Amino acid sequence: MRHIISILMENEAGALSRVAGLFSARGYNIESLSVAPTDDPSLSRMTLVTRGSQEIVEQITKQLNKLIDVVKLLDLTEHKHIERGMVLVKVQADNSNRDHIKHMSDIFRAQIIDVTRTAYTIELTGTGQKLDAFLDALSPVPIIEVVRSGSMGIASGEVSLKI
Amino acid sequence: MELTGAEIFVRCLQDEGVETIFGYPGGAVLHIYDALYKQNEIAHVLVRHEQGAVHAAEGYAKSTNRTGVALVTSGPGATNAVTGIADAYMDSVPLVVFTGQVPTALIGNDAFQEVDTVGITRPCVKHNFLVKDVKDLAMTIKKAFYIASTGRPGPVVVDIPKDVTADKAEYFYPDTVELRSYRPTRSGHLRQIRRAVDLLLGARKPVMYTGGGVVLGNGASALYELTKRLNFPITNTLMGLGGFPATDPQFLGMLGMHGTYEANMAMHYADLVIAIGARFDDRVTGNIEKFCPDAKIIHVDVDPASISKNVKVDVPIVGMVEPVLQSLLTELEERDEQPDAEALKEWWARIEDWRAHDCLHYEHNDEVIKPQFVVETLYQVTAGDAYITSDVGQHQMFAAQFYKFDKPLRWINSGGLGTMGFGLPSAMGVQFAHPQDTVACITGEGSIQMNIQELATCRQYGLPIKVVNLNNRFLGMVRQWQEFFYSGRYAMSYMDSLPDFVKLAEAYGHVGMRIEKPGDVEPALREAFAMKDRLVFMDFLTDQQENVYPMIPAGAGQNEMILV
Numbered sequence: 001m002r003h004i005i006s007i008l009m010e011n012e013a014g015a016l017s018r019v020a021g022l023f024s025a026r027g028y029n030i031e032s033l034s035v036a037p038t039d040d041p042s043l044s045r046m047t048l049v050t051r052g053s054q055e056i057v058e059q060i061t062k063q064l065n066k067l068i069d070v071v072k073l074l075d076l077t078e079h080k081h082i083e084r085g086m087v088l089v090k091v092q093a094d095n096s097n098r099d100h101i102k103h104m105s106d107i108f109r110a111q112i113i114d115v116t117r118t119a120y121t122i123e124l125t126g127t128g129q130k131l132d133a134f135l136d137a138l139s140p141v142p143i144i145e146v147v148r149s150g151s152m153g154i155a156s157g158e159v160s161l162k163i
Numbered sequence: 164m165e166l167t168g169a170e171i172f173v174r175c176l177q178d179e180g181v182e183t184i185f186g187y188p189g190g191a192v193l194h195i196y197d198a199l200y201k202q203n204e205i206a207h208v209l210v211r212h213e214q215g216a217v218h219a220a221e222g223y224a225k226s227t228n229r230t231g232v233a234l235v236t237s238g239p240g241a242t243n244a245v246t247g248i249a250d251a252y253m254d255s256v257p258l259v260v261f262t263g264q265v266p267t268a269l270i271g272n273d274a275f276q277e278v279d280t281v282g283i284t285r286p287c288v289k290h291n292f293l294v295k296d297v298k299d300l301a302m303t304i305k306k307a308f309y310i311a312s313t314g315r316p317g318p319v320v321v322d323i324p325k326d327v328t329a330d331k332a333e334y335f336y337p338d339t340v341e342l343r344s345y346r347p348t349r350s351g352h353l354r355q356i357r358r359a360v361d362l363l364l365g366a367r368k369p370v371m372y373t374g375g376g377v378v379l380g381n382g383a384s385a386l387y388e389l390t391k392r393l394n395f396p397i398t399n400t401l402m403g404l405g406g407f408p409a410t411d412p413q414f415l416g417m418l419g420m421h422g423t424y425e426a427n428m429a430m431h432y433a434d435l436v437i438a439i440g441a442r443f444d445d446r447v448t449g450n451i452e453k454f455c456p457d458a459k460i461i462h463v464d465v466d467p468a469s470i471s472k473n474v475k476v477d478v479p480i481v482g483m484v485e486p487v488l489q490s491l492l493t494e495l496e497e498r499d500e501q502p503d504a505e506a507l508k509e510w511w512a513r514i515e516d517w518r519a520h521d522c523l524h525y526e527h528n529d530e531v532i533k534p535q536f537v538v539e540t541l542y543q544v545t546a547g548d549a550y551i552t553s554d555v556g557q558h559q560m561f562a563a564q565f566y567k568f569d570k571p572l573r574w575i576n577s578g579g580l581g582t583m584g585f586g587l588p589s590a591m592g593v594q595f596a597h598p599q600d601t602v603a604c605i606t607g608e609g610s611i612q613m614n615i616q617e618l619a620t621c622r623q624y625g626l627p628i629k630v631v632n633l634n635n636r637f638l639g640m641v642r643q644w645q646e647f648f649y650s651g652r653y654a655m656s657y658m659d660s661l662p663d664f665v666k667l668a669e670a671y672g673h674v675g676m677r678i679e680k681p682g683d684v685e686p687a688l689r690e691a692f693a694m695k696d697r698l699v700f701m702d703f704l705t706d707q708q709e710n711v712y713p714m715i716p717a718g719a720g721q722n723e724m725i726l727v
Contacts, residue, residue, distance in 0.1 A: 010344055013293075014281060025286045055471070062468035068290040068310060071344040163343065 002031070003057045004083060004153045006161050007046040007064060007073040011037050015044060015069040022067065028052065028060050032085075034150030043071065043163070047152045074161040076153045086123070086149040087131045088113075092142040093120040101141055108134045119144060168297040168328035169198035172261070175304040177204050178336040181232050183223065183595050184208070185216040189236025190276060191263025194328035208595065208624060211616040213240050215588035217247020218614070221256045222592025225575045226550055228381060230257040230312045231592065237263040238276030241322075242283065246582060248318045249287035253579025254402060255379060257316035259307045266326040267295055280322045289317030297330035305340045314347030315466040316379060347465065351482035351490055359437075359461045359478045360494045366435035367506035369395045370426075372418065372447075375402030375578070376440015376464060380484035383407070383571040386439065389488055392495060394507060396514055398426035400441050402578040405568035410547075415514065416523075419447040420715045421560040424522035424724055427715065429514055430455055431722040438462045440484045443473040444579070453720030463487050522713045522726055523564055532681050534558060534633045534705045537688075538565040541603060541631060544688040549601040550593045552576065554586035554610030557639035560711040562605040584613030587630065591617060594626045601629070601692065608634040608658055608702075618671040621698045629691050630700045632664060635707045643710045668700035677702045 009015050016035055023030050031049040038045045050060060057075070064070050076083070093101060098120075105112055105122055108130065114121035124134050128151060135146065155161065166174065172195050176184065185208045188196045199207050210216040213235045220231030231251075235244045241262040251258045265274040281293045290310050292303045300323070307319040363369070377386050383406050390397050390413055397407050398418040407414055416423035418430055427449075430436065436458045441447070448454045454474060462469075462476040463484060470479040480487055525535045538561050541549075551566055552575040553559040559576055568574045575593055577585040590604040611632055621628055633639075641656040668675030674697050678687045684703065691699035713724040 014285075017282070018285060021285050055475070059468065059472060062470075062472075066466070066468050068342070068345050 001053070001057070001077075002049065002051050003075055003077045004081070004151060005048045005050065005061065005064070005073055005075050006153055007048060008038070008071045008161055008163065009044050009046060009067075010069045010071065011042055011044040012069060016046075018067050018069055019046065019048070019064065022063055026063060028056065032150035034152050047150060049151050071163055072161060074155065076155055079155045079159045080157065081153050081155045083127055083151050083153045084125050085128055085131055085151045086125045087134070088121060088123055088147040089135065089138070090119055090121045090144040091138060092118060092144060094118070097141045101138065104134070104137050108137070110134060164334075165331040166334045167194065167198070168300050168323070168330055168332070169194035171297065171300050171332065171334050172304070172323070172328065173198045173202055173205065174334055175301050175336055176232065177202075179304070179308050181205055184232040184234050185210055185219040185223075185592065186234030187213050187216055187236065187240060189240050189263060191237035191265060191325045192234065192328070194325065195234065195263070195323075207234070208591070208620065210588065210620050212614065213243035214246050214584065215591075215614050215617045215620065217244045217251065217258070217260060218582075218585050218588035219592035219595070220258055220260070221247065221251050222552060222575050222589030223596045224256050224258055224592070225254075225589070226572050226593040227596045228257075228379065228572065230259055230308055232259050232261070234261045235263070236276065237265055237280070238278050241278055241280040245284060245287065248284055248320065250577050250580040250582045250585065251318040252287045252289065254577065255316050255375065256318065257312040258318040259311050260318055260320045262320060262322045264293070264322045264324040267324045268326070270324065280320065284320045287318075288320050291320035291322065293322045294327050295324070297327050297332040300327060300332070301334060301336050302340070305337055306342065309340050309342075310345065314345070315469075348467075348481045349483050349486055351463065351480040351487040353490070355478055355480045356487070356490045356494050359480060360491060360498060362435055362459055362461060362478060363393060363437070363491070363495070364498065364500050364502055366395075366502055368433050368510045369393070369435040369437065369502070370415075370429045370433040371395050371397040371437045371439065372400070372430065372441055373397065373403045373406050373439040374400040374441025376484050377403055377406035378571040380440055380465065382440065382484035382488055385485055385488035385492065389492055392492065393502060395437070396429055396511070398422065398429065400444070400447055400578075401563055401576070403441060404563060404574045405571040408569040409567035410569055415518070417563050418721075419444075420449070421564065421711050421713070424520050424713055424726060425514055425517040427721040427724055428517045431720065432513070433458045436460045438476070439488070440464060442469045445473070448473065449715045449721050449723075450718050453722075455721075520726065522724075524727065527681070528706070529681055531706045532678065532684060532703055534561050534635070534703075534709055535565050536681060537631060537633060537684055537703050537705065538562055538605065540685050540688055541605070542566045544685065544692055545601055545603065549573070549603050550575065550597060552586045552590040552593060552602070552604045554604075554606040555581045555583045556607050556610060557643065557709070557711050558605050558607045558610075558633040561633070583610040586610060587628070588614050588617045590628045591620060591624075591626055594628055595624075603629040603631055605631045605633065607639060608632060608636065608661055608664070609638045615667070618668065618673060618698070618700075622672040625696065626698060627694070627696050628698050630698070632700065632702045633705050634661070634664070634702050635705045635709065636661065637707055639709075640711070646710070647716070664700055664702040668698075673698040673700055675700045675702065677704065679704045
């Protein structure tokens with residue numbers, strides 16, 4: 001099963017490699033990873049998406065908690081939560097497809113953020129599924145490149161991950 | 164007053180109460196060695212190889228439950244230390260290892276004797292630090308000792324660039340330290356304690372299975388009290404030996420791959436397993452699918468990640484072994500109930516039947532020395548009261564089976580990592596920690612050669628270690644597996660061109676003995692142990708074909724042992 005785990009960790013050099021190293025050393029998989037400092041600059045927040053049985057994910061959260069740099073974590077999958085990722089996609093734009101691109105971007109509430117004579121760059125946020133669907137819907141427009149962030153997650157309502 | 168980083172380093176160790184450190188100098192740690200030279204409080208022991216320094220620190224720690232300290236230089240100094248660090252990690256040994264590093268300005272430049280020590284050691288440390296500013300040095304050292312010695316203990320590496328040891332800062336060493344990200348659990352959860360006691364009182368076929376956590380957590384006396392209170396059978400893991408007196412009738416011996424028949428059968432047929440400070444290692448469980456099919460499991464461990472890692476448990480109790488055992492005792496006292504005495508009597512009768520197989524029996528031989536016989540005689544000659552270190556292989560199993568440890572902290576071996584070359588340097592650490600006590604290293608001709616250079620360290624410091632070399636001219640455990648599972652194709656397991664160990668010992672300034680006849684074993688041991696101030700290297704030429712029995716072959720369950 002897919003799990004999305006939020007981790008608060010000390011914002012210190014090497015903290016990220018401790019997490020990445022743990023996953024490779026113990027053979028867990030990382031589907032995506034996103035990390036940045038929080039409003040408290042001494043803390044980083046990481047959102048990590050992984051897959052595994054209940055037992056494996058329980059072991060993953062225990063092993064993460066065991067890392068000295070990890071302050072606190074929350075398996076968002078156990079709570080109602082909101083998940084977002086972002087995609088930047090650059091497509092070949094010409095007279096034949098500009099309308100289609102604009103139309104699809106409007107439907108998905110994406111924004112065209114860079115326009116040249118031959119290319120459009122579009123920005124879209126949403127769940128992984130929505131991003132996938134958008135990339136599908138652009139067809140047959142030729143895609144030049146796709147940049148996707150890892151997922152970010154936050155629990156909804158009163159539940160929160162803070163110290 | 165401002166001090167240099169090197170002076171701060173020394174002051175920190177002094178304030179931490181460190182008495183002995185094991186190390187080897189080099190370019191990146193010259194300032195530190197200079198600061199050590201100018202003081203007398205901390206004794207520095209010069210080893211002959213950095214791996215030896217870390218193993219010695221482990222021996223010191225494992226025989227005292229105090230944090231061991233090693234100091235090595237950058238680059239090869241650090242990489243040579245890695246085996247010892249990994250060993251300490253697997254066996255949860257409290258250790259702080261200081262490594263020199265190239266100056267901060269050169270880090271990342273492939274400088275002379277530079278390696279990414281923090282990167283290399285990351286997977287095999289409890290935690291590690293790179294100190295980039297002398298102002299952080301004292302606090303980092305405080306944190307290192309705190310992390311190494313609390314919770315589930317383990318090695319912490321502190322990497323110190325050379326310029327940091329020359330820079331100056333005000334010295335302040337805090338008495339205590341708190342980390343918001345690290346708060347080990349001490350006491351067990353009361354509801355879980357109560358559930359555990361329900362199971363204890365309801366058990367009809369219980370067995371206690373206890374490991375190194377009892378020894379590390381100073382839990383031996385509380386464990387003794389609990390085991391006596393319940394009259395349950397008890398088995399120890401390799402690392403847990405000494406956690407319960409081996410001569411006590413409730414003790415079933417070691418369990419696992421080369422454990423006793425009675426211990427493994429009791430585990431297999433138990434209806435309740437009480438695991439305390441043990442981690443369900445594959446060498447213990449055998450085939451996990453066949454492990455303890457009918458048992459409910461209580462698991463006490465300070466490390467939550469150890470619980471339900473390999474085997475799903477019914478009652479997890481996260482906490483330090485000693486306070487948890489005390490809580491169990493208190494709860495039992497309040498209930499004032501007893502387990503079903505009749506059921507226990509039947510259970511004990513079954514266990515006695517298993518015990519009657521006498522699974523450790525071996526045929527004594529008048530011509531060839533049996534390795535088991537040497538360990539048995541060693542046990543008698545030392546009155547069971549020596550500190551015993553061992554290397555890794557058949558001799559290690561014979562030591563675990565035939566030396567009966569009645570006290571904790573007396574059995575010092577490399578369990579998790581299985582590091583050949585551990586025995587001699589760890590014996591040095593033990594002897595430094597216990598200068599008046601008898602220390603013996605049970606080894607083999609393969610293992611001893613992996614850190615034989617430490618005989619020079621022993622000479623320099625006059626360490627009267629007794630080396631018991633069970634020399635069968637084979638890498639015995641490898642040979643045994645090749646005999647069993649590779650149709651006797653002894654690929655590379657024969658030790659050819661062995662040195663003359665007697666002359667070798669003498670060349671290092673020690674006493675060497677060769678013992679070839681069973682009748683000479685006891686007199687030789689008595690003679691050796693009578694030499695209180697000399698290292699004696701006893702080279703016992705033992706039976707080449709002897710195997711370690713009983714044995715759970717790979718893939719088998721605990722009830723499927725090969726007996727002799």
